[in-house]
Amino acid sequence: MPLIETGRPPRIDRRQFILLMGVGAAAAATGCQSAPVAVIAEKYPEPEQIVSKNGVLSAAVTVTRQPVDIGGRQIVGTVYNGAFVGPTLRLRPGERLELAVTNNLPEMTNIHFHGLHVSPSGISDNVFIMIHQGQTQNYVVEIPENHPSGTFWYHTHAHPYTEKQVFGGLAALLIVDGLTEKLPPELRGIEERTVVLKDFQAVNGAILTDNIDSNAPTTRTVNGAINPSLEIEAGETQLWRLANIGADIYYQVQLDGHQFHVLTVDGNPVWRVDSKDSIVMPPGTRFDVLVQGGEPGDHVFRTLAYDQQGDQYPEAPLATLTVVQSSRTPAAIPARVVAPYDLSTTTVDNARTITFAKDQATGHFMIDGTMYDEARIDQQVELGAVEDWTIKNQDKQQHPFHIHVNDFQVMSINGVPYDAVSFQDTVNVPAFGETVIRIPFRDFTGKFVYHCHILNHADKGMMANVEVV
Incomplete structure (x- = not known):
C-alpha cells in the first residue's frame, strides 16, 4: 500500500519525533492490510561521502534490490551500496573520477553523471554503455580544470528502465567543490x-x-x-x-x-x-x-x-x-558569485525547433513526432557552434527539458525575455507553451541525449539523440 504523507507530527524534542503513517486506498485494491506504523528519526541524516585524494576519486558502487532503511522502516528498494540515498561523490575541478559499478539486478543498468560538462564518449559519461547482470563497468571521468563548482548527481540511465530504477533509489549526489571559495x-x-x-x-x-x-x-x-x-x-x-x-x-x-x-x-x-x-x-x-x-x-x-x-x-x-537563540550578527549576502558569462549578445550559428507531444491514444511521449530510437541521430551539431533551440510543448502538462554535456542559457519563456542569472541543464517548458534556450556546444564531440526529465515520459519515448562532430 502507498505510504501516504501526513501532517506535521507532534514534536518530542529537537532530535526525535514520531510520525504515524496511514494506509492508502491502494491497500484495498492489492489486498494488503496494515496498521499505522511508528517511524522514528533521531537526527538529520547526511549521506555517506567519498572524497577525492591526490587528484583522484576512486570509488565502487554495487547495484542491488534489497531492504533498506527509510524513515525507520525496512523497505525493499533498488539502491547503491545498500542505502536509499547512495554515497555522495566529492571532488574538485581538474580531478579524475574512477567509479566501478557492479550490477546485481536481473536487468541492465548504467550510470549518467547529470549536469557534468565532460566527455559523453568511451567510458566517461556514456549513457549507451549497458551493464548486464553480474557485470562490473569501470567509468573514468575527467573533470575539466574550469568546470563549474556546485551540486550535481549521478543516476541510472538505462532505457527503458530509468524510471523504475531511479524511483527505487538509484540516484545520489556528486559535488564539485570550490563554491565556498568564491x-x-x-x-x-x-x-x-x-x-x-x-x-x-x-x-x-x-x-x-x-x-x-x-x-x-x-x-x-x-x-x-x-x-x-x-x-x-x-x-x-x-x-x-x-x-x-x-x-x-x-x-x-x-x-x-x-x-x-x-x-x-x-x-x-x-x-x-x-x-x-x-x-x-x-x-x-x-x-x-x-x-x-x-x-x-x-x-x-x-x-x-x-x-x-x-x-x-x-x-x-x-x-x-x-x-x-543566538547573538550572532548575520553575514552579508554577496551580490554575485562569479562574473557574468551572459550569451545574450553572442552570435548564434543555427536555430532549431524541438517539439514535445503526447499521443493521447497510445500514451506514448514523442519528440518531433517520433519515439526514441537509440540508433537514430536526431540532431547533428558542429563543435564550437552556439545554437538557439526553441522547445515547443504541444501537451497539456508541463515537461522539464534536459540535455546532457552542454548546459544552456534560457532566453525566453512563452515569448517573454528571461532574466537568466546563470546557465542550467534543465528547464521547465509550460503546457502548450515554448521555451527558447541558447546552447554553446564546446569542448566535446560525441553522441548523447536530450529528453523530458519526467523519467516515465523519457522511458515512453520522449528522448532523442544529438551528435556533436
Missing part, C-alpha cells in the same frame, strides 16, 4: 547541509517497480528520512544543497520565515544572487542556497501544493528547522 571570507567554512529530495510508494513492503503513478499518494523524504529535524543558530548562515533527484515529481520548496539566497542553478554559480521565498524544482534540478537563521523557534521546510497541469501535488512537510 564567497566572501566570512562565508567560507560555513556548515553545509545536503537536502536530497526523493519520494517513494511502497506495496507489500517494496517500492513499486511497475505501473508507477506519479499522481498517486507518495511519501516525500529528505536524505532518506521522513520529516527529520535540524538546527541553525539565529544569525548563522548555512549552505543548503537542494536537489530533486526523484524520478517524476515536482517540488516547490519553502522554509517558513526564511528566504533562499541562490548561489548556483544546476551546479552553475550565478552572476546575480537572488533571494527567493520559494523555489520550483522540476525533476533533476539543483540549487545551492544560503539560509540564515531567523526568528528562534520551529520552522517547517515544506513543499507547497503544485499544479503540474498533469499531476496535482499536495503540500507536505519535508523537515523541521529549529532556530536556536
